[in-house]
Amino acid sequence: MKTFLSELRGAVMVTLALAVVTCGLYPLAVWGIAQAAFRDKANGSLIVEHGVVRGSRLLAQAFTGEKYFHPRPSAAGANGYDATSSGGSNFGPTSQKLNDAIKDRIATYRTENGLKEGAPVPADAVTASASGLDPHISPANAEVQIARVAKARNLPVAKVRELITANTATADFGIFGDAGVNVLELNLALDRL
Amino acid sequence: MHSSDWLQLAIYMAALLAITKPMGLYLMQVLDANGRTWLDPVLRPLERLTYRVMGVDRAQEHGWRQYTFAMLLFSLVSCVFTYAILRLQHLLPFNPQGLGPLSPDLAFNTAVSFTTNTNWQSYGGEGTMSYLSQMVALTIHNFASAAVGIAIAAALVRAIARHSMATLGNFWVDLVRTTYYLLLPLCLVFAVVLVSQGMIQNFNGYTKAKLTEPYTIQVPKLDDKGQPVTTNAPVLVQAPKLDAAGKPVLANGVAIMLDVPKLDEKGQPMTTNLPVMVDQVVDEQVIAQGPMASQVAIKMLGTNGGGFTNANAAHPFENPTPLSNFLQMLSIFAIGSGLTYYLGRMTKNQAHGWSVWGAMMAMFLAGVLVCWWAEARGNSIHQALGLVAGDGNMEGKEVRFGIFNSSLFAAITTAASCGAVNAMHDSFTAIGGLVPLFNIELGEVVVGGVGAGLYGMLVFVVLAVFIAGLMVGRTPEYLGKKIGAYEVKMAMLALLVLTLSILGFSAWALVSQWGVAGLNNAGPHGLSEILYAFSSATGNNGSAFAGLTANTPWYNVTLGLAMLIGRFLMIVPIMALAGSLVRKKISPPSAGTFPVSGGTFILLLVGTVLLIGALNFLPALALGPVVEHFLTAQGKLF
Numbered sequence: 001m002k003t004f005l006s007e008l009r010g011a012v013m014v015t016l017a018l019a020v021v022t023c024g025l026y027p028l029a030v031w032g033i034a035q036a037a038f039r040d041k042a043n044g045s046l047i048v049e050h051g052v053v054r055g056s057r058l059l060a061q062a063f064t065g066e067k068y069f070h071p072r073p074s075a076a077g078a079n080g081y082d083a084t085s086s087g088g089s090n091f092g093p094t095s096q097k098l099n100d101a102i103k104d105r106i107a108t109y110r111t112e113n114g115l116k117e118g119a120p121v122p123a124d125a126v127t128a129s130a131s132g133l134d135p136h137i138s139p140a141n142a143e144v145q146i147a148r149v150a151k152a153r154n155l156p157v158a159k160v161r162e163l164i165t166a167n168t169a170t171a172d173f174g175i176f177g178d179a180g181v182n183v184l185e186l187n188l189a190l191d192r193l
Numbered sequence: 194m195h196s197s198d199w200l201q202l203a204i205y206m207a208a209l210l211a212i213t214k215p216m217g218l219y220l221m222q223v224l225d226a227n228g229r230t231w232l233d234p235v236l237r238p239l240e241r242l243t244y245r246v247m248g249v250d251r252a253q254e255h256g257w258r259q260y261t262f263a264m265l266l267f268s269l270v271s272c273v274f275t276y277a278i279l280r281l282q283h284l285l286p287f288n289p290q291g292l293g294p295l296s297p298d299l300a301f302n303t304a305v306s307f308t309t310n311t312n313w314q315s316y317g318g319e320g321t322m323s324y325l326s327q328m329v330a331l332t333i334h335n336f337a338s339a340a341v342g343i344a345i346a347a348a349l350v351r352a353i354a355r356h357s358m359a360t361l362g363n364f365w366v367d368l369v370r371t372t373y374y375l376l377l378p379l380c381l382v383f384a385v386v387l388v389s390q391g392m393i394q395n396f397n398g399y400t401k402a403k404l405t406e407p408y409t410i411q412v413p414k415l416d417d418k419g420q421p422v423t424t425n426a427p428v429l430v431q432a433p434k435l436d437a438a439g440k441p442v443l444a445n446g447v448a449i450m451l452d453v454p455k456l457d458e459k460g461q462p463m464t465t466n467l468p469v470m471v472d473q474v475v476d477e478q479v480i481a482q483g484p485m486a487s488q489v490a491i492k493m494l495g496t497n498g499g500g501f502t503n504a505n506a507a508h509p510f511e512n513p514t515p516l517s518n519f520l521q522m523l524s525i526f527a528i529g530s531g532l533t534y535y536l537g538r539m540t541k542n543q544a545h546g547w548s549v550w551g552a553m554m555a556m557f558l559a560g561v562l563v564c565w566w567a568e569a570r571g572n573s574i575h576q577a578l579g580l581v582a583g584d585g586n587m588e589g590k591e592v593r594f595g596i597f598n599s600s601l602f603a604a605i606t607t608a609a610s611c612g613a614v615n616a617m618h619d620s621f622t623a624i625g626g627l628v629p630l631f632n633i634e635l636g637e638v639v640v641g642g643v644g645a646g647l648y649g650m651l652v653f654v655v656l657a658v659f660i661a662g663l664m665v666g667r668t669p670e671y672l673g674k675k676i677g678a679y680e681v682k683m684a685m686l687a688l689l690v691l692t693l694s695i696l697g698f699s700a701w702a703l704v705s706q707w708g709v710a711g712l713n714n715a716g717p718h719g720l721s722e723i724l725y726a727f728s729s730a731t732g733n734n735g736s737a738f739a740g741l742t743a744n745t746p747w748y749n750v751t752l753g754l755a756m757l758i759g760r761f762l763m764i765v766p767i768m769a770l771a772g773s774l775v776r777k778k779i780s781p782p783s784a785g786t787f788p789v790s791g792g793t794f795i796l797l798l799v800g801t802v803l804l805i806g807a808l809n810f811l812p813a814l815a816l817g818p819v820v821e822h823f824l825t826a827q828g829k830l831f
Contacts, residue, residue: 003259006248007262007263007266008266008270009247009248010247010248010249010263010267010365011263011266011267011269011270011271012270013246013247013248014243014247014267014365014368014369015267015270015271015274015333015337017243017246017247017369018271018333018336018337018372019274019329019333021239021372021373021377022332022333022335022336022337022372022376022377022491023328023329023332023333024329026377026380026381026487027328027332027394027484027487027488029381030381030384030385030388030394030484030486030487030490031394031395031396031484031487033385033388034384034385034388034394034395034486035394035395037385037388037389038388038389041388041389041390041391041392041393042388042392042393042394042395042486043393043395043397043482044393044395044400044480044482044510045391045513046400046402046480047402052403053400053401053402053403054402054403054405055402055404055478055480056400056402056480056509056510057391058391058509058510058513059478059480059509059510061402061404061405061406061478062404062406062408063405063406064406064408065406068405068406072592076504078410079408079410079475081478082478082479083478083479083480083481084320084399084479084480084481085320085503086502086503086504086507086508087503087504087617087739088504088507088588088589088617088619088620088739089588089589089617089620090589090617090619090620090713090714090738090739090740091588091619091620091713091714091740092619092620092626092714092718092721092722092738092740092821093572093574093586093620093621093622093623093626093718093821093825094574094623094714094716094717094718094821094824094825094829094830094831095714095715095718095830095831096715096830096831098575098588098620099574099575099578099830102575102578102580102588103578106578106579106580110579118579119579120579120580120581120582121579121580121581122580122581122584123571123575123580123581123584123585123586123587124584124587124592126580127575127587127588127589127590128588128589129507129589129590129591129592130504130507130589130590130591130599130614130615130616130617131502131504131507131508131509131591132504133504133508133509134509134591134592134593135509136591136592136593137592138584138592140581169514169593171197171515172514172515172516172519173516175197175200175201175204176201176515176516176518176519176598177514177515177516177518177593177594177595177598178515178592178593178594178595178598180592180593187405188405191405
């Protein structure tokens with residue numbers, strides 16, 4: 001009994017000690033350093049224009065108009081692109097619902113971008129991302145959308161392509177990861193022209 | 194499978210190899226009560242203070258029973274602590290969104306999940322947990338459950354290295370030293386590096402961003418009292434038109450039909466009860482914020498895996514760049530890999546440590562290649578609709594990671610019992626999804642959870658030398674210690690309990706209403722979802738085929754029990770094994786001693802893991818992912 005009580009005291013006190021150190025001091029230390037050294041990133045890489053928050057450089061927003069580049073389909077929240085309810089569709093490879101959704105999206109994508117029936121469509125353009133907030137589209141997907149955006153905005157194709165290049169994240173150190181075009185930043189840049 | 198991807202794989206393996214020895218050497222100091230590190234000037238006073246408030250004598254060592262008892266008591270106390278916070282979060286500070294308390298079953302599931310280093314998430318992070326719950330109730334276990342795993346592994350390694358002794362160390366000292374000297378400093382540095390990549394670390398309320406293109410959605414109309422308004426139209430059914438005599442009126446021999454109100458059992462007309470929908474313009478995006486980096490650093494290093502957000506490491510805040518992704522993948526394996534070096538150093542047989550590492554890597558690489566190949570090949574059903582075939586299976590994956598880094602992450606996180614995900618395993622191809630499931634069912638010994646992977650693998654080592662002994666007809670020996678019936682019984686008990694939990698609970702769920710009600714996918718994929726859930730819970734992994742709606746009382750309780758079984762009913766026989774091994778004498782090696790290093794040993798160890806760990810699951814896997822693979826090829830949909 002004496003051993004039990006002394007062990008119980010150890011268990012309770014170490015729980016409290018660890019709570020103070022790992023849940024109090026540690027996150028506060030990280031917070032202090034992060035806010036001092038990387039203030040912008042630690043607060044969500046927000047895009048602020050004229051004092052108004054327009055979004056985060058890291059998070060996708062919904063765009064459907066023809067003068068904007070369109071992000072990947074989103075399964076986050078009931079209506080997509082919900083940055084308080086991230087997530088994927090979680091449909092499996094033999095899901096009828098997923099099959100129907102991809103079929104519809106392919107048809108829409110071809111119509112919007114003036115592709116011929118049967119023309120291959122970039123996979124990322126018609127599949128939902130893992131987070132529902134994927135800020136990027138593949139360069140191939142952006143390339144298909146150039147003509148539509150350039151026409152709707154009355155811009156030369158070369159100018160739009162220039163903006164795409166400026167808003168493309170290439171692989172880190174040229175090695176890690178895949179290249180992606182940041183849709184929100186690109187669309188805001190188009191609006192600023 | 195591009196050449197740049199092969200290069201990334203090579204860099205990953207080289208980096209892992211490079212950190213294994215330094216990590217192992219540092220672990221030697223951390224797991225020695227009198228060890229010295231360069232952090233002593235700062236941490237030694239804190240360590241001493243902690244022992245004083247606990248009333249612990251750090252020089253005192255314990256036998257296996259007291260060591261195990263202390264571990265169980267600590268797990269119980271800290272689990273209750275978390276349960277209490279989750280149930281009371283609405284009354285506690287740091288809850289800017291005013292989130293309510295968790296239900297009893299969800300709080301039980303979550304508290305058990307984090308105590309057992311599983312981090313299965315029945316809840317959605319951003320919408321359920323207050324900042325205090327994330328920061329205290331959950332994060333304390335990210336540290337503590339990792340430290341507990343490492344402590345148990347250290348006790349087992351000491352049992353192998355020592356001889357003719359009764360004690361295995363002091364649980365409290367191992368717990369405190371691992372947390373302070375190993376996890377805290379690593380996490381502090383790692384968290385800051387993650388913030389530099391774009392991860393958030395703040396205590397702000399959620400941010401509202403003004404949309405460039407507002408859009409309209411349909412929402413239920415509410416009345417003045419906030420109750421949904423419903424339609425009140427009568428339900429109509431078709432009935433034959435009757436004449437005055439009650440006979441149906443015929444036209445050309447066919448009865449004429451009329452719409453009449455449908456009546457309920459009491460003879461009253463029925464009305465529809467559909468919600469009335471109205472348009473609502475959405476012109477802002479609400480962005481979840483919070484102290485993320487400090488939690489993510491330990492979730493990776495401690496192989497916990499519980500995400501700050503629902504999408505876990507797929508969320509751009511939680512894994513902003515390919516570089517942050519690479520570092521997160523490396524950190525999952527870092528400590529587990531270093532522990533194999535610690536094993537070699539402690540047993541004064543470094544070749545043995547490296548051979549165990551080699552066996553782990555052989556199984557790991559096999560999994561990576563299969564998963565990567567399947568995902569790069571893509572889904573033939575979707576490609577037939579008109580997708581670019583070379584793009585692979587992008588459903589549930591992020592562009593910045595692409596096929597390769599999503600497949601690699603999936604193999605690492607399931608090999609290591611981490612459970613964080615950067616892509617949705619539920620949407621992997623049948624074979625791509627088989628690999629994570631298979632990794633978990635091997636018993637989480639391919640590097641495995643911090644500590645848990647090593648003690649799990651050492652159980653297989655004991656079985657491997659036993660099998661080798663039987664084959665050559667000699668008394669099995671492991672590093673000079675005779676392996677008897679008691680040791681083999683304990684080893685088998687530790688493994689069979691996992692099989693029983695996974696297959697038993699899965700079978701129960703599959704034939705129960707509560708089980709199949711949670712499915713998001715029909716057909717063989719539904720079986721995979723349930724099998725994955727109980728494998729993940731029992732293996733203390735925590736990743737999911739996330740389509741399964743598991744936040745129901747039945748699932749929360751059964752999965753909670755599976756996690757407890759997978760953690761503690763495995764540890765107790767292993768500690769009994771340690772208690773027996775530490776008492777044995779070491780006899781010098783002879784010509785007939787089976788060497789526990791080199792190619793033959795690696796082959797035997799891998800064979801043992803595959804035979805004992807995986808064979809039990811083949812029938813279940815055949816009915817799930819394997820059948821699904823062939824149905825995909827035929828274009829069958831569910």
